[in-house]
Amino acid sequence: xxxxxxxxxxxxxxxxxxxxxxxxxxxxxxxxxxxxxxxxxxxxxxxxxxxxxxxxxxxxxxxxxxxxxxxxxxxxxxxxxxxxxxxxxxxxxxxxxxxxxxxxxxxxxxxxxxxxxxxxxxxxxxxxxxxxxxxxxxxxxxxxxxxxxxxxxxxxxxxxxxxxxxxxxxxxxxxxxxxxxxxxxxxxxxxxxxxxxxxxxxxxxxxxxxxxxxxxxxxxxxxxxxxxxxxxxxxxxxxxxxxxxxxxxxxxxxxxxxxxxxxxxxxxxxxxxxxxxxxxxxx
Amino acid sequence: xxxxxxxxxxxxxxxxxxxxxxxxxxxxxxxxxxxxxxxxxxxxxxxxxxxxxxxxxxxxxxxxxxxxxxxxxxxxxxxxxxxxxxxxxxxxxxxxxxxxxxxxxxxxxxxxxxxxxxxxxxxxxxxxxxxxxxxxxxxxxxxxxxxxxxxxxxxxxxxxxxxxxxxxxxxxxxx
Numbered sequence: 218x219x220x221x222x223x224x225x226x227x228x229x230x231x232x233x234x235x236x237x238x239x240x241x242x243x244x245x246x247x248x249x250x251x252x253x254x255x256x257x258x259x260x261x262x263x264x265x266x267x268x269x270x271x272x273x274x275x276x277x278x279x280x281x282x283x284x285x286x287x288x289x290x291x292x293x294x295x296x297x298x299x300x301x302x303x304x305x306x307x308x309x310x311x312x313x314x315x316x317x318x319x320x321x322x323x324x325x326x327x328x329x330x331x332x333x334x335x336x337x338x339x340x341x342x343x344x345x346x347x348x349x350x351x352x353x354x355x356x357x358x359x360x361x362x363x364x365x366x367x368x369x370x371x372x373x374x375x376x377x378x379x380x381x382x383x384x385x386x387x388x389x390x391x392x393x394x395x396x397x398x399x400x401x402x403x404x405x406x407x408x409x410x411x412x413x414x415x416x417x418x419x420x421x422x423x424x425x426x427x428x429x430x431x432x433x434x435x436x437x438x439x440x441x442x443x444x445x446x447x448x449x450x451x452x453x454x455x456x457x458x459x460x461x462x463x464x465x466x467x468x469x470x471x472x473x474x475x476x477x478x479x480x481x482x483x484x485x486x487x488x489x490x491x492x493x494x495x496x497x498x499x500x
Numbered sequence: 501x502x503x504x505x506x507x508x509x510x511x512x513x514x515x516x517x518x519x520x521x522x523x524x525x526x527x528x529x530x531x532x533x534x535x536x537x538x539x540x541x542x543x544x545x546x547x548x549x550x551x552x553x554x555x556x557x558x559x560x561x562x563x564x565x566x567x568x569x570x571x572x573x574x575x576x577x578x579x580x581x582x583x584x585x586x587x588x589x590x591x592x593x594x595x596x597x598x599x600x601x602x603x604x605x606x607x608x609x610x611x612x613x614x615x616x617x618x619x620x621x622x623x624x625x626x627x628x629x630x631x632x633x634x635x636x637x638x639x640x641x642x643x644x645x646x647x648x649x650x651x652x653x654x655x656x657x658x659x660x661x662x663x664x665x666x667x668x669x670x671x672x673x674x675x
Contacts, residue, residue, distance in 0.1 A: 233586050237627070240582025245631050248579065258575055265576040272520035273527070280528040345523030346530055347577045349624075350538035350645045351634040355527070356576070383579050390579055397635040426536045488530040 252367045252384065259385045266344060266356065266388035273345050281491075336457040339363055339495040344388060353393040355379075357493055360387045365495050368455050370404070372494045376461045376484030377404070377449065381495065394430055394462075395423045395487050406432050407450040408465060408479060410439035417450055418479065420462075429466055429480040438477065441468050447481045457498045505558050506671045511551055515569055518547035523577060537644045539652040544569055545591060545620055546613065546657055552595055553609045554668035566592045583627045590623070591616045606661060613657050614650065621646050 247254055254262070341359035359365050361384050369381045371391045379393040394404070404420045414437065421433035432447065445465045451458025467480040525541045526533060533539045548569075551562045570584035578584070595612045602608035625641050628634035636645070 237582040237586045238630075240585070241580055241627065241631050244579065244581045254579070258581075261572065261575050265572055268516070269520050269523065269576070272517055273524045276521070276524040276528065343527060345520070345577075346527035348522040348526040348541050349578065350534070350540050350649075351628060351636060352578060353534070354577075354579075356523070398633045486531075488534055490530075 248383070253361065254383060254385070262385040263360075263387045266358070266385070269345055270358070277491075334451070334458045336496040336498045337364075339365060339497055340492065341365075341495060342492050343490055347390075351396075351398060353379075353395045353487070354382070355391050355393065355490060355493075356388055357391055357495075358388055359495065360385045360389045362386055364497055365389050366455075366497070369498075370449065370456045370460060370496045372460060372496055373485045373490055373492070374494075375486070376463060378485045378487060378490060378493060380404070391493065393487050394420060394483065395425075397423050397425075404456060404462070405450045405452040406447050406462060406481075408432070408441055408445050408447045410437075410441050410445075412439060414439045416441060416479075417452070424480075427480070428482065430463065430483050432479040432481055433471065433476075435477045435479065441465060441477075441479060443467065447479070455498055457496055460496065507555070507558055507668065508560065510667075510671045511555075511560050511562075512565060515544065515547050515551075515565055518543040519569055519573065522573075533652075537648045540621070540645065540649045541656070542617060542620065542649070542653050543656070544573065545588065545616060546653065546660070548588065548592055549595060549609065549613045549616055549657075550660075550664050550668070552592065552599060552612070553604070554665060554672075556672070558672065562596075563589050563592050580628070580631060580633065583624055584620075587620050587623045587627075591620045594619055609661065610654065610657065614654060617650055617653055618646065621649055 244254075253259060339359055341357040341363070344356045344358050346356070347354040357371075365381055365384055367381055367384050370377060371379050371381060377394065379391045379396070381389050382392040383390040406418050406420055408416045408418070410416050416435055416437055416439055418432040418435040420430055422431040423429070424431065443465050447462045447465060449456050449458060449460040449462065461484055463481045463483040463485075465479055466482040469478055469480070470476065471478045521543045522541050525543065533541070548562060548566050551560055551565075555562065566588035567585060570586070570588035571581075573584045573588075574581045595616045598612055598615065599608070602611070625634055625638075625645070634641075
């Protein structure tokens with residue numbers, strides 16, 4: 218025992234391991250309980266975020282240049298397909314406007330101000346991404362100053378992308394829905410079934426090889442068609458209702474054959490995000 | 501004379517650029533890098549190993565810089581403190597220990613980086629497994645994370661070895 222403590226290197230190693238575990242536990246506890254990290258960490262993150270843009274902005278510009286060159290080659294084909302859809306969209310838009318107006322009128326008659334569907338949008342650009350295999354996390358250039366709060370849902374133009382996991386003054390971290398870890402907050406999701414019923418569930422995981430999001434904790438048994446749209450249900454607080462997630466790709470039972478599991482193919486391309494919208498529910 | 505070598509400023513600046521590039525490369529090539537197999541860029545660690553290889557008689561305090569950049573990485577990229585803060589200095593320590601017994605050639609640098617990468621990736625996996633941030637099994641980690649990551653970073657090492665050695669030599673000669 219005496220020799221054990223006289224060995225200086227061993228003591229250093231032990232102290233380092235203890236400090237490391239302590240710090241890790243501390244940051245996990247802060248992540249679970251507090252809305253923002255400690256002030257020193259926030260300050261450090263803000264400085265790092267600012268200086269990081271000096272490197273990341275030119276790099277992103279170059280890659281965007283290559284990206285637009287690539288998309289230029291596809292433009293003709295895309296134009297042909299899209300021009301066919303324009304006429305459909307105009308009619309939908311007109312109808313949408315009419316419905317929105319009607320909705321506003323009905324709400325004012327009922328004295329309903331904000332329902333589950335209403336939210337304010339905060340636009341942000343992606344600065345960088347966590348270089349990690351298991352933490353699918355991006356860092357965006359809007360933070361507490363712009364009104365971003367922890368746990369707010371984050372959208373890309375095509376659908377739901379993830380959730381704000383840490384807020385600093387000028388930047389924040391976003392955990393994507395492809396994240397598979399236990400600390401991820403899950404989204405409450407709805408899918409329309411064939412008989413007019415609505416199936417509720419929670420996003421429970423992501424399969425890396427198939428690229429499908431799993432929806433578990435399903436309450437009711439009803440027939441669900443492949444291709445149905447899945448969207449957030451607005452239950453459980455901060456997420457607004459009706460954020461589009463993706464289409465149902467497969468329906469199966471879970472490992473024990475007792476409950477359903479729905480596989481959703483996400484609408485957003487979660488490995489190619491340049492700009493995001495943080496949905497802040499009006500409160 | 502050696503105390504005023506410009507390398508003492510070039511090395512930290514390069515380290516910070518490498519740190520930023522880690523994130524930017526992951527962001528831009530995320531489609532190619534993070535599919536069913538994960539190719540994690542470790543450019544910061546590569547810069548540290550280059551520092552070890554080319555510092556020669558100049559003392560660059562690489563261990564201290566490794567701890568500092570590890571802390572910034574933990575804070576800014578991962579949000580979990582205390583992981584890279586200790587892993588990067590440990591890797592630098594092991595690499596320096598190995599380097600004492602090897603001749604200063606490209607092959608020994610390659611071997612050092614290989615071992616350093618394996619250590620840093622394995623320890624970060626263990627740490628993340630410990631706080632339940634990594635949700636994959638050890639076999640899965642070896643096959644679909646460590647293997648591809650080693651491949652990517654060793655190729656990067658081979659490509660950048662010669663230009664970086666020129667850079668270090670140039671700034672050393674100015675002193």
